[in-house]
Amino acid sequence: MRRLEADVLVVGGGATGAGVVRDAAMRGFRAVLVERVDLGQGTTGRFHGLLHSGGRYAVSDPESARECADESETLHRIAADAVEATGGMFVSTPFDDPGYADGFAAACAAAGVWTEEISSREALAREPLVNPGIRRAFLVRDASVDAWKLIWGNARSAMEHGAAILPYHWVTEILRDGDAVAGAVCRDDAHGGEEVRIEAGFTINAAGVWAGEIADLARCPGVTVVPGRGIMIAMNHRLVSTVVNRCDPPGDGDILVPIRTVCVIGTTDTRAASPDELEIRAAEVQEMLDAGERLVPGFRNTRALHAWAGARPLVADARADTQDTRHLSRGLAVIDHQARDGVRGFLTITGGKATTYRLMAEIVVDAMCKQLGDVSPCRTAAEDLPGSEDHETYWLGSRLAGREATLHDDQLVCECELLARGPLEAMLERRPNATFDDIRRRLRLGMGPCQGGFCAPRVTGIAHELGHTDAGAANRALRTFLEHRWIGLHPILAGDQVRQAVLDDWIFQGTLDIEHLPAAAA
Numbered sequence: 001m002r003r004l005e006a007d008v009l010v011v012g013g014g015a016t017g018a019g020v021v022r023d024a025a026m027r028g029f030r031a032v033l034v035e036r037v038d039l040g041q042g043t044t045g046r047f048h049g050l051l052h053s054g055g056r057y058a059v060s061d062p063e064s065a066r067e068c069a070d071e072s073e074t075l076h077r078i079a080a081d082a083v084e085a086t087g088g089m090f091v092s093t094p095f096d097d098p099g100y101a102d103g104f105a106a107a108c109a110a111a112g113v114w115t116e117e118i119s120s121r122e123a124l125a126r127e128p129l130v131n132p133g134i135r136r137a138f139l140v141r142d143a144s145v146d147a148w149k150l151i152w153g154n155a156r157s158a159m160e161h162g163a164a165i166l167p168y169h170w171v172t173e174i175l176r177d178g179d180a181v182a183g184a185v186c187r188d189d190a191h192g193g194e195e196v197r198i199e200a201g202f203t204i205n206a207a208g209v210w211a212g213e214i215a216d217l218a219r220c221p222g223v224t225v226v227p228g229r230g231i232m233i234a235m236n237h238r239l240v241s242t243v244v245n246r247c248d249p250p251g252d253g254d255i256l257v258p259i260r261t262v263c264v265i266g267t268t269d270t271r272a273a274s275p276d277e278l279e280i281r282a283a284e285v286q287e288m289l290d291a292g293e294r295l296v297p298g299f300r301n302t303r304a305l306h307a308w309a310g311a312r313p314l315v316a317d318a319r320a321d322t323q324d325t326r327h328l329s330r331g332l333a334v335i336d337h338q339a340r341d342g343v344r345g346f347l348t349i350t351g352g353k354a355t356t357y358r359l360m361a362e363i364v365v366d367a368m369c370k371q372l373g374d375v376s377p378c379r380t381a382a383e384d385l386p387g388s389e390d391h392e393t394y395w396l397g398s399r400l401a402g403r404e405a406t407l408h409d410d411q412l413v414c415e416c417e418l419l420a421r422g423p424l425e426a427m428l429e430r431r432p433n434a435t436f437d438d439i440r441r442r443l444r445l446g447m448g449p450c451q452g453g454f455c456a457p458r459v460t461g462i463a464h465e466l467g468h469t470d471a472g473a474a475n476r477a478l479r480t481f482l483e484h485r486w487i488g489l490h491p492i493l494a495g496d497q498v499r500q501a502v503l504d505d506w507i508f509q510g511t512l513d514i515e516h517l518p519a520a521a522a
């Protein structure tokens, strides 16, 4: 069994955990983060991609709205490399309550969320495809955010401050020393399941919707985090260039987010039985496409590319009905296990939103410092993440501009996402065991209109050629990748997307005979 020692162990490699490990490392603690799969594989990698201005919550939850407004402003600066400053709009469509708009504007003003009302005519000039029947429109400071860039930016910063980041380390046991938590035992799935014992003076549980499971392992039962399942669908055109929200109480399919070359409609909100089994129901897909039609008439004429589901970490509140997830609080929750369970050296931070991850980290690390009698201040809002030092947010053409700079020297591996061979080889060099899903999260492999049809076989070939993985392992990685892609493809198969899927199938079956490729033992 491998052994490590740390001042602080952080469980969970989503936005919250990455923010916590950075914060702790910047305050001078020897910090280690463990994540059961890859960073950003949990809810943060399955969300809607919106850096909230706060407008969505101004009426229903002014405190969350204010937090979002403040944090969004901070992230536009310190995490500029992960943000596209698209701006946003709230529009009253013919399907919305016309009375909501006045209350919305007043609530935003009260919560410190910037808005500016513009005429419907100006709104349509900015967003020509939006429903021409809109009656009112408000500009807001919504933006779109690349979750993986955000998480890895935090992780890289934490490493620069001496932290260790350990993906594929699955916590199987929380160590107890009398009435204190003393670290954890993990299974290292990147190295054949070897056990790793991490002894730590303090453990912070940032496991999102799985936080209750980690608290159970620490023998602090009863932490109820309800999985609020939501689905989203990426369409193959960027139909809007700003985030467009319906000016109505929060409901299903009321936000359309432009993300790079596509746009994403979402989302739904129902209680899931388990955060690990998130189905995408056919009826919900139709509901989302109808919702898209209300915002952008003709929405269904574009091609649905991919659907996915995530589970919100909703902390159960004694006053709320836990079946009605839409009305459970989106607020953040710090659970002090010393006060609650008499267990020292252990805090849980969950709930909240990706937009407020930095604030959540600051609050929980402050709470830890208070227990430890440490007075180091939080510096995460003042220092930029690596790559964001120029405070320039990215824009639609950024990847193309980057690609054009190396056009003659570097082969193109993925036409849809403009992925070049150089960054791919560099990643395989750093992480020889990377799965194709890991490559997708870092480099956007297979996320464009062909959904991996052309690029995935090329990546398999390159992985073979580099000798990082034997032929069988690369073949198995390809098959696993395609199986995972299929989960988000089959619920939306209709129209042109069927043609794309059949073409991809011909490529994989016809040219590679993928079913019969030799594969290494799992």
Ligand SMILES: Cc1cc2nc3c(=O)[nH]c(=O)nc-3n(C[C@H](O)[C@H](O)[C@H](O)COP(=O)(O)OP(=O)(O)OC[C@H]3O[C@@H](n4cnc5c(N)ncnc54)[C@H](O)[C@@H]3O)c2cc1C
Binding pocket: 011, 012, 013, 014, 015, 016, 017, 034, 035, 036, 037, 038, 039, 040, 041, 042, 043, 044, 045, 046, 047, 048, 049, 050, 051, 052, 169, 170, 171, 172, 206, 207, 208, 209, 210, 228, 229, 230, 231, 267, 268, 309, 310, 311, 312, 313, 350, 351, 352, 353, 354, 355, 356
């Ligand atoms: C449908 C949907 C849409 C959303 N849209 C938005 C949006 O547009 N904007 C926004 O700001 N927020 C949005 N949210 C909310 C936001 O995504 C979440 O609040 C946020 O991502 C939670 O981050 P987290 O780090 O706390 O949790 P996670 O990202 O889930 O991270 C927790 C991590 O813990 C790991 N873990 C679990 N068990 C173990 C173990 N035993 N050992 C080691 N690691 C473990 C998991 O693998 C996971 O990676 C949305 C959520 C959903 C579901």
